[in-house]
Amino acid sequence: MTASIATSQTILVVGGGISGMSAALEAAECGKQVILVEKSPTLGGRTALLYRYFPKMCHPTCGLEINLKRLKGNRRLRVLTQAEVTSVSGRSGDYKVTLKLSPRYVNENCTACGECAKAVSGQIPNPYDYGLSETKLAYLPHAMAYPQRYVLDSSIIGTADAEKAREACKYGAIDLGMKEETVEIKVGSVIWATGWKPYDAAKIQPYGYDRFANVITSVEFERLADSHGPTGGKLLRPSDGQAAKNIAFIQCAGSRDENHLRHCSRICCMASLKQTQYVREAYGEDCKSSVYYIDIRAIDRFEDFYQKVQQDPTVRFVKSKVASITQNDAGSLILHGVDTEGYHRYAAEHDLVVLAIGMEPESNGIKLPDDMVIDSSGFIEGSKDGGQFAAGAAASPTDVNRSVQSATAAALRAIQVVHRTAATETANG
Amino acid sequence: MSDHNSQAVARYRNNFLKEVEERVEEGEWVKMCMQCGVCAGSCPFGAHWQHSPQKLFMMIRAGKREEVLTSDSMWMCTSCYNCVVRCPRQLPITHIMHGLASYAHRLGIAPKGQPTREFAKIFWDNLAKKGRVNELKLTLSLYFKDGLVSGIKTAMGMQSIGLGMVKAKRLNPMEIFGGHGLKDLKGFHAILAKAREIEDKRKGLT
Numbered sequence: 001m002t003a004s005i006a007t008s009q010t011i012l013v014v015g016g017g018i019s020g021m022s023a024a025l026e027a028a029e030c031g032k033q034v035i036l037v038e039k040s041p042t043l044g045g046r047t048a049l050l051y052r053y054f055p056k057m058c059h060p061t062c063g064l065e066i067n068l069k070r071l072k073g074n075r076r077l078r079v080l081t082q083a084e085v086t087s088v089s090g091r092s093g094d095y096k097v098t099l100k101l102s103p104r105y106v107n108e109n110c111t112a113c114g115e116c117a118k119a120v121s122g123q124i125p126n127p128y129d130y131g132l133s134e135t136k137l138a139y140l141p142h143a144m145a146y147p148q149r150y151v152l153d154s155s156i157i158g159t160a161d162a163e164k165a166r167e168a169c170k171y172g173a174i175d176l177g178m179k180e181e182t183v184e185i186k187v188g189s190v191i192w193a194t195g196w197k198p199y200d201a202a203k204i205q206p207y208g209y210d211r212f213a214n215v216i217t218s219v220e221f222e223r224l225a226d227s228h229g230p231t232g233g234k235l236l237r238p239s240d241g242q243a244a245k246n247i248a249f250i251q252c253a254g255s256r257d258e259n260h261l262r263h264c265s266r267i268c269c270m271a272s273l274k275q276t277q278y279v280r281e282a283y284g285e286d287c288k289s290s291v292y293y294i295d296i297r298a299i300d301r302f303e304d305f306y307q308k309v310q311q312d313p314t315v316r317f318v319k320s321k322v323a324s325i326t327q328n329d330a331g332s333l334i335l336h337g338v339d340t341e342g343y344h345r346y347a348a349e350h351d352l353v354v355l356a357i358g359m360e361p362e363s364n365g366i367k368l369p370d371d372m373v374i375d376s377s378g379f380i381e382g383s384k385d386g387g388q389f390a391a392g393a394a395a396s397p398t399d400v401n402r403s404v405q406s407a408t409a410a411a412l413r414a415i416q417v418v419h420r421t422a423a424t425e426t427a428n429g
Numbered sequence: 430m431s432d433h434n435s436q437a438v439a440r441y442r443n444n445f446l447k448e449v450e451e452r453v454e455e456g457e458w459v460k461m462c463m464q465c466g467v468c469a470g471s472c473p474f475g476a477h478w479q480h481s482p483q484k485l486f487m488m489i490r491a492g493k494r495e496e497v498l499t500s501d502s503m504w505m506c507t508s509c510y511n512c513v514v515r516c517p518r519q520l521p522i523t524h525i526m527h528g529l530a531s532y533a534h535r536l537g538i539a540p541k542g543q544p545t546r547e548f549a550k551i552f553w554d555n556l557a558k559k560g561r562v563n564e565l566k567l568t569l570s571l572y573f574k575d576g577l578v579s580g581i582k583t584a585m586g587m588q589s590i591g592l593g594m595v596k597a598k599r600l601n602p603m604e605i606f607g608g609h610g611l612k613d614l615k616g617f618h619a620i621l622a623k624a625r626e627i628e629d630k631r632k633g634l635t
Contacts, residue, residue, distance in 0.1 A: 206471075206515065252465075257517035294465045323470025323515070337470035343484050345469075345476060 005425060006093030006188040009033060009418045011411075013191045014085055015362075017045020018400050019392025020193030021067045022407035023414075027191075028077040029070070030415055035185065037083040037099060040127075042145040043068070045195055047400055049128060049142075051225040054274040055305035060400070064144050071146070081147065086182070088369040092387025093188045093417055103178035105152035110173040112140055112148050119168035120161040124153055126230075129223045130198075132238070133230035138165045143228055149173075188418035189387050191410045192368075192380050196359040196393040199254035199261055206324035207253065207355060213239035214331055217253075217357040218271050225278040235282050237352050239331040244352035245283055248335055249275065250322050251293040255358035263377045265397040268356035269297045273309045275354065280314050290316045290350065292335065318346075325353060359397040389413050431537035433634055438494075440633070445494040452632045454528030458520045462486040468512035468522050478502040482512060482522045485529070498533040504545040506530075535634065547574055559610030560617045564600060566608065 009032060013024040016038030024036040042048075050060045071077060082102040090096045106116075116138040126135035128142050137156040140148070150173075156162045157176065166174040198219050201209035209215045214237050216224075227233035237244045249272040255265040273296075276289035296317075298306035309315055320339040327333055328349070335348045361378040368374070372388065373381040379397075380390035391410035392403030441448035449456040462483065469481030480488065480502040488497050506526040513523050530546070533539040539546055551570045556562050572587075573580030584591075594600035601608075611617050629635050 252517070256463075258519045259515075259517065294463060320470070321465035321467045321517070323467050338466045338475065338481060338483065340464045340466050340483070343466075343469065343481060 005422055006418045006420050008094060008186045008188040009421065010035060010185070010187045011189050011191065011414045011418060012037065012085075012095075012097055012185070012187040013193055013391075015039075015045070015193035015195055015394065016043035016079070016081070017193060017195045017392070017403075018047040018063070018067075019195065019394065019403040019407040019410075020045070020191070021071065022404045023191045023193055023391045023411045024077055025067060025070050025074065026408050026411035027415055028074045030411070032076065032415055032418060034077045035080065035187065036077060037080045037085065039082070039084050040141070041081050041104060041149075041151040042141040042147070043071075043079065043081070044142070044144055044146065046219070048144050049130075049219065049222060049226075051222045051229075051278065052274060053400060054270045055302055057274070057277065061144055063400070068144075068146050079147075082151075088190060088388070092383070092385040093420065095187050095190060095387065097185050097187055097190070099183050099185065101181040101183060103154070103180060104149070105154075105157070105174060105176055105178050106150050107173050107175050108147075108149070109171040110149040110169075111171060112150060113170070114140070114150070115168040115170065116150055116152075116165040116174060119164040120156070121164075122156060122159065122161045124155065129230050130217070130220045132220055132223055137161055152176075189389070189414035190383075191389050191391050191407075191414050192363070192372075192394050193391040193407065193410070194361070194363045194366075194380075194394040196397065197362045197364075199358040199360045201253065201355050201357055203260060204254055204355070207250065207322070207353075208325050208327070209355065212325065212327045212331075212333060212353075213237075214244075214327075214333055214351065215325060215353045215355065217355050218249075218268065218275065219357065221275055221278075221354045225275070225282075235279060235352075237331070242351070243283070245279075245287040246349075246351045247279055247287070247289050248322075248333070248348070248350040248353045249289065249291045249356055250335075250353060251291065251296075251356045252321060253355035253357050254360075256294065261358040261360060261377060263358075263379075263397060264297065265359040266297065266299075267359065267397060267399045269293070270302055270305070270399065272354070272356045273298065273306055276309055276312065276315045280312060285314060287314050288316065289314060290318055290348070292318045292320055292322050292337070294319075294321050318348075320346075359393060361394060363394060387417050434536040434538055437536065443492050445492045445497070446490050448494070449489050449529075449532075452634075453525070453532045455521045455524045456528060458525060459486050459489050461518050461520055463518060465517060467515050467517065468520075471511045471515050473509060473511065474505055474507065478505050482526060485526075497529065498536065498538050499540060501540040501543045503527070503530045503533075504540070504543050532632075535632075557618075557621060559608065559614065561608070561610050563604050563608040565602065565604040 011027045011032050011034045013020045013036045016036055024034045028034040044064055047060050082104055084100045086100050087098040088095055117136045120136050120138050122137040123134040125131040126133045137153045138150055140150050162176055198217055201217050223229040224231050224235055235244050254260040272291055279287050279289050318339055319341050320337045322335045323337040325333050325335055333350050333353045338345050364378040371383045380394050382389050389410040391407040395406055449459055466483050469475055469483045480500050503526040508523050510523050555567045572583040
């Protein structure tokens with residue numbers, strides 16, 4: 001087995017969401033050197049943008065806080081944000097990885113006081129609210145951001161706002177001269193925890209996501225429910241700011257569809273069941289949630305949660321994939337279709353439509369190393385040479401719970417690769 | 430009951446799905462339907478059918494042979510393909526509808542007097558005779574399919590359009606005496622007979 005002897009004992013984890021953080025922590029806590037790279041300015045990924053978890057309805061901030069505490073206490077783990085992998089070469093146990101580091105324009109002197117954000121006037125659509133709100137050109141991604149440092153959007157450079165931000169900072173934390181850097185590192189194993197992205201809802205033409213303001217996606221609905229979100233936690237219609245009390249949830253929006261995503265995204269049924277409870281929490285009995293579904297896939301212990309939601313008089317289930325949506329003069333949506341329990345034709349009016357949007361691998365559209373094996377939907381299975389692995393939603397559509405399990409498994413496999421040094425091989429005969 | 434029909438009943442007994450898979454064009458797709466209902470909801474004529482495609486597929490799987498084959502629903506399909514482009518499993522629904530209609534017709538149990546079926550029959554007989562459509566005869570056979578009185582009434586109503594077409598040389602009144610056709614009529618009829626023979630053999634209808 002000389003071919004796979006590891007010359008580097010460092011593990012690289014690509015992606016700083018819940019899977020990447022978990023894999024990196026598990027490996028580092030086993031005594032391995034770990035580098036965790038994240039493309040955006042903060043760790044936390046899409047998990048940090050959720051309002052509650054199913055089925056316990058607890059807040060994601062809780063789990064993130066525990067992980068960040070573990071991370072701060074571990075000196076074997078090195079975190080690089082705004083870092084992207086541009087190439088991987090070599091073989092299992094001996095990889096050369098090129099990283100592109102984008103400038104943050106804010107150094108470690110930052111105390112997150114927020115004076116720079118107050119000083120600048122330019123705004124951009126807030127990526128941490130899926131564009132439902134605007135954020136300043138100098139911003140803190142979100143309350144749980146790690147590192148807890150502001151970031152300047154690159155479009156600020158060369159504008160008057162850039163100087164205003166620099167002058168407003170009392171700590172000399174803003175460095176407008178930062179440049180993009182390219183670094184090369186040597187690692188023994190790579191864990192791809194690149195996660196997922198919501199499928200482009202505008203491609204589901206009959207649902208009119210790009211035409212009707214009150215058709216939104218499930219990830220956007222999470223932001224509406226969140227008190228840190230664009231509406232301060234109120235469930236309001238984007239078109240007119242009215243309370244949305246009659247909400248339709250459309251399942252398999254993009255998933256299980258050969259014209260869009262051919263796989264079942266697995267989380268969406270539970271996500272919609274959970275979101276019906278946000279509506280109830282907001283309005284009590286004075287609301288109506290309608291779930292349009294092909295079949296509810298609430299796996300193993302989630303069945304209990306499904307049964308609980310079925311008992312809720314404010315929730316109605318319609319066994320039908322909605323065929324098309326039209327909009328009336330009031331901005332409300334009319335859902336057209338035929339149900340499967342009796343074949344009744346319906347034209348049902350709702351204030352707001354939430355598309356339970358499918359999970360697409362974030363890695364679709366980026367170039368992976370040639371050696372990588374992906375499935376028919378683009379999810380990563382690992383490298384042919386056995387030295388690179390996928391974790392969480394990069395590997396298959398998974399919820400947070402299963403992502404963490406998958407990340408732990410990936411960490412163990414990576415440890416096995418870097419553990420096989422010349423010394424251990426001799427000792428084992 | 431026609432001979433073909435009673436033979437099919439004897440052969441497939443209670444397994445209508447298998448019969449459809451083997452004998453109906455694109456019938457092997459029926460088992461792939463996941464009953465989401467998008468075809469039914471997307472059909473522009475949906476409200477006027479007794480059985481939507483989704484329902485027909487379920488009826489096939491439930492073995493409702495008589496009800497499916499005598500239904501006039503698949504004859505209502507206008508081939509707009511809305512269901513085909515939206516079906517999440519990419520079933521060729523339009524083709525299955527035509528396949529079911531054609532099979533029911535072949536067995537001789539398709540609904541009598543169904544207008545689409547009547548027109549299809551008239552069109553095919555007209556075309557198969559000389560290898561070219563005789564538009565004058567086709568139009569007249571269509572007008573008179575429900576009897577002399579209603580035929581004269583329709584023909585009178587359409588008089589100005591007909592004369593206009595004659596003037597514009599889009600309709601030749603001389604076509605009434607036989608009309609134009611293929612040079613090698615014998616060869617053409619042999620091709621049709623052979624095609625029918627191959628199809629019947631494939632579908633076990635010999």
